[in-house]
Structure formats: structure tokens, C-alpha cells
Amino acid sequence: MEFSLETLKQKLCDREYKLTPQRRIIMEAFTRNPEKHLSAEDVYGMVKQNNPEIGLATVYRTLDLFAELDILQKMDFGDGRSRYEFSASDVHHHHHLICLACGKVMEFEDDLLETLESAVEKKSRFRIVDHQLKFYGYCEKCGK
Ligand SMILES: [Zn+2]
Ligand SMILES: [Zn+2]
Ligand SMILES: [Zn+2]
Structure with missing residues (x-):
């Protein structure tokens, strides 16, 4: 939105x-x-x-x-x-990639976590409604 x-x-x-x-x-x-x-x-x-x-x-x-x-x-x-x-409270939020060198924040649109969520739900009997994920590393420019 x-x-x-x-x-x-x-x-x-x-x-x-x-x-x-x-x-x-x-x-x-x-x-x-x-x-x-x-x-x-x-x-x-x-x-x-x-x-x-x-x-x-x-x-x-x-x-x-x-x-x-x-x-x-x-x-x-x-x-x-x-x-x-x-803010995007009504839709699932994208995930973030954060460069440790220049501080640039990129977005990662694919989710890929549904399988993990259902495995966690089953194992822990916890109903998950959302999650947040941050990846730390180096962007293309800083990684060279
Ligand atoms: Zn960078
Ligand atoms: Zn974002
Ligand atoms: Zn997600």
C-alpha cells in the first residue's frame, strides 16, 4: 500500500x-x-x-x-x-538486506519462509502471525 x-x-x-x-x-x-x-x-x-x-x-x-x-x-x-x-501493517513486510560497510538497505521481496513457519508452528505449537528477517553482509559494491 x-x-x-x-x-x-x-x-x-x-x-x-x-x-x-x-x-x-x-x-x-x-x-x-x-x-x-x-x-x-x-x-x-x-x-x-x-x-x-x-x-x-x-x-x-x-x-x-x-x-x-x-x-x-x-x-x-x-x-x-x-x-x-x-508502514505496511496489512500486508506481509518484505525482508531487508543491510550492508555492514556502507549502511545501504535493500529489500528482498520473495518470502520463502512458509515452510519454516509451518515447521516451527508444528513443533512448538505456536501460532505464528508474522516474522521479521534481516540479513547482514556486504552489498555488491562493498563486497569487491
Ligand atoms: Zn555497501
Ligand atoms: Zn523496507
Ligand atoms: Zn517473510
């Missing part, structure tokens, strides 16, 4: 928040960026040139608000910086 500005406006409005210019600009950093695993610093780097009135603290606050409204999902890939991407 892709979030549009309309969705954002609605979600903000439901909680009596306004779609301020800053919030719109920060949202657009995500809709325009195909990578979409952005840290607050990444977002700040993208918006500061054209919007010098937006400070890093505003970016942090806005990202936390978007996460609270379930527009963005906050993720920790173990490099000390939280990253954000569009």
Missing part, C-alpha cells in the same frame, strides 16, 4: 493534527525517494537546501509523529540510526 498526501492528511486530521507545509515536505521526501529507508539525517539532508526553516529537531519530531500515526514504520538495523519507511 502506498501512502498518498491524501492519506496523510486524513490520518493527521483524524487525530486533529494539521498538514503543515513542513509535514508535507517531509512526507514528500519519502514519496519521491525510491529507496525509502531513510533516517532523520537523510531526510534532513534532502529538505534543508530548499527549506532552511526545517531543522533536524523538526524532522525527528515529524518522523515520530508519522510513526505514531502508523504512516511510517520505524526500524532499527543496528547501526545506531533509526530508519523509516512506509
